[in-house]
Amino acid sequence: MTGRETHKTKAFVLHCLNYGEADLIVTFYSSDFGKLKGIAKGAKNSKKRFANVFEPFSLTSIIFTRKSRDMLAFIDSCEIIDHYDAIRHDLEKTLIASYFIDLVDHFSPEGKKNEKIFELLNNFLTLLGQEKTSDAAVRFFEMRLLRLAGFEPTLDHCITCKTPVANGTAYYFYAQEGGIKCAGCAKPERYDQSISAGTVRTLLLGKDMDIDKIKLINLSNSLAAESRNILIGFITHVLSREVKSLKVLEQVRKLCL
Ligand SMILES: [Zn+2]
Incomplete structure (x- = not known):
């Protein structure tokens, strides 16, 4: 038992910060939890699990675990729902x-x-x-x-x-x-x-x-x-x-x- 709860929600990426050599700290605005901060372990190396999903204003579907509301979440997976390409080209x-x-x-x-x-x-x-x-x-x-x-x-x-x-x-x-x-x-x-x-x-x-x-x-x-x-x-x-x-x-x- 880890004592962590798993959640799934839709979320916009607000911003992203490098953390150490391989990790990213990502701030989301989610539909179910409001503003949410999480760590994506190994995100910079793991192209499979996190393929360029953490770009600002992308809409994503994330699965995360955390011990309590005030703790940093662990982002287990993050998939793009909408990358807003029409916006990014302009x-x-x-x-x-x-x-x-x-x-x-x-x-x-x-x-x-x-x-x-x-x-x-x-x-x-x-x-x-x-x-x-x-x-x-x-x-x-x-x-x-x-x-x-x-x-x-x-x-x-x-x-x-x-x-x-x-x-x-x-x-x-x-x-x-x-x-x-x-x-x-x-x-x-x-x-x-x-x-x-x-x-x-x-x-x-x-x-x-x-x-x-x-x-x-x-x-x-x-x-x-x-x-x-x-x-x-x-x-x-x-x-x-x-x-x-x-x-x-x-x-x-x-x-x-
Ligand atoms: Zn007046």
Whole structure:
């Protein structure tokens, strides 16, 4: 008797770290156990058991054993369900998928199951593989992940006077307070950028929109810039740091896309 339980689950590879000469420490986001860390013994030598399966954002089926929830899992086998080749053949798509994976990693404590986050990743990677890239898809992913992780910003009304969002009113976003204020309640500094009601409404719409409709949404330049500023400002505030993969994505876009 080893005292270990064996489990099988579907899991996305979040990232992978070399450990010693032959082993890998792999972090997954699984449907049944949430974020999960495991060691793949001899993974670098055993092409048979682990044939290039540990690439970021691959969807896999893993079998693992562990003594208890807070112990590192032993990955016994790992098979690819979807390698997302259509994403990997496209630089921008690969960078976006890496960003999705990074966000899920940052917003997920280890061992906390959240099937909806797993489903979100599954749906958006499928969308990314099939459709053209769009700012809307990236922003709507952020909105949905924030909600599922319990950090949804208040965008449907002013957080001070509670008046619902109305056309023609300018708004300001306050990351520390987690929501928008109308022009009447906000005391904007000179450098604060106002946000249109249209931007706020688009983000609210994107939160629940059917996944098949997202490809139809094309954000204007001002809408794309405003929604980016709100969400990235907020995410950076909640995480107390910048998300590196987003920086890379934006730099590469500027240089060569
Ligand atoms: Zn107000």
